[in-house]
Amino acid sequence: MVIPDAPPDPTYYRIVLTDQEGSDSADITRLLEDCGLRVFRIEELSQSEVDLETTKKPVGKSGDWQSDRRVG
Numbered sequence: 001m002v003i004p005d006a007p008p009d010p011t012y013y014r015i016v017l018t019d020q021e022g023s024d025s026a027d028i029t030r031l032l033e034d035c036g037l038r039v040f041r042i043e044e045l046s047q048s049e050v051d052l053e054t055t056k057k058p059v060g061k062s063g064d065w066q067s068d069r070r071v072g
Helices: 025-034 047-054
Strands: none
Touching: none
């Protein structure tokens, strides 16, 4: 009997959205769920938190945020 491969691990995303009109978070949740995504939570960020999130260094080619680190 062949043992089947394990299912792939789920993928989680953190998405930063801006809404100039200030929609209710329920509207955003409904939109994302209609697209087939499961929403765990929505956080409202201050402008300084948004600036910090959008200026983070991009993930390296290997997908590991530490891929560009060197020993020594």
